[in-house]
Amino acid sequence: xxxxxxxxxxxxxxxxxxxxxxxxxxxxxxxxxxxxxxxxxxxxxxxxxxxxxxxxxxxxxxxxxxxxxxxxxxxxxxxxxxxxxxxxxxxxxxxxxxxxxxxxxxxxxxxxxx
Amino acid sequence: xxxxxxxxxxxxxxxxxxxxxxxxxxxxxxxxxxxxxxxxxxxxxxxxxxxxxxxxxxxxxxxxxxxxxxxxxxxxxxxxxxxxxxxxxxxxxxxxxxxxxxxxxxxxxxxx
Numbered sequence: 241x242x243x244x245x246x247x248x249x250x251x252x253x254x255x256x257x258x259x260x261x262x263x264x265x266x267x268x269x270x271x272x273x274x275x276x277x278x279x280x281x282x283x284x285x286x287x288x289x290x291x292x293x294x295x296x297x298x299x300x301x302x303x304x305x306x307x308x309x310x311x312x313x314x315x316x317x318x319x320x321x322x323x324x325x326x327x328x329x330x331x332x333x334x335x336x337x338x339x340x341x342x343x344x345x346x347x348x349x350x351x352x353x354x
Numbered sequence: 355x356x357x358x359x360x361x362x363x364x365x366x367x368x369x370x371x372x373x374x375x376x377x378x379x380x381x382x383x384x385x386x387x388x389x390x391x392x393x394x395x396x397x398x399x400x401x402x403x404x405x406x407x408x409x410x411x412x413x414x415x416x417x418x419x420x421x422x423x424x425x426x427x428x429x430x431x432x433x434x435x436x437x438x439x440x441x442x443x444x445x446x447x448x449x450x451x452x453x454x455x456x457x458x459x460x461x462x463x464x465x466x
Contacts, residue, residue: 283458330397345397
């Protein structure tokens with residue numbers, strides 16, 4: 241079965257600093273990959289998804305960006321963090337075969353912007 | 355109006371009670387339905403997945419879908435303190451990117 245790793249688990253950053261969150265997966269090839277943000281007490285907001293290497297679709301216009309340099313690596317970045325970027329960031333995947341349709345989530349990264 | 359509505363709770367029940375969690379949706383294109391359980395400070399964990407109207411049972415959990423009423427439910431029998439978590443419904447229509455639309459989650463506490 242597939243495994244999702246997220247790094248780091250917790251991060252505290254000042255406003256205006258850069259950000260790089262990493263997601264790596266094991267146990268599946270060519271998955272769909274997703275970045276979500278979950279604000280305190282709120283639902284999941286889809287930020288980006290990727291159906292393959294170098295293919296990124298953005299759901300919400302903001303100061304975040306995503307990249308997929310390798311099949312099993314998904315990176316979320318920002319050049320300058322805002323206070324509103326605080327939240328719980330979750331990486332998810334839909335494994336092959338995609339007919340299974342469901343999404344599986346990683347352990348998350350808790351980001352606090354001060 | 356949100357595409358998926360879910361009562362946020364919080365919901366507190368005594369151990370052993372039957373719990374009913376519900377979501378309504380407005381998009382008739384939704385065909386596939388999921389329930390996730392999320393413990394505090396953890397990623398969501400897939401509990402149930404179904405794509406047809408009716409009931410699907412897995413141990414103490416039963417997922418119910420009524421497409422005509424655009425209403426889904428998750429029932430937990432013989433609830434345990436370890437069931438205390440936030441429960442998220444999710445659904446999607448057919449499409450190549452398999453994007454999900456989530457409810458906002460219901461916070462459940464099972465009291466020993």
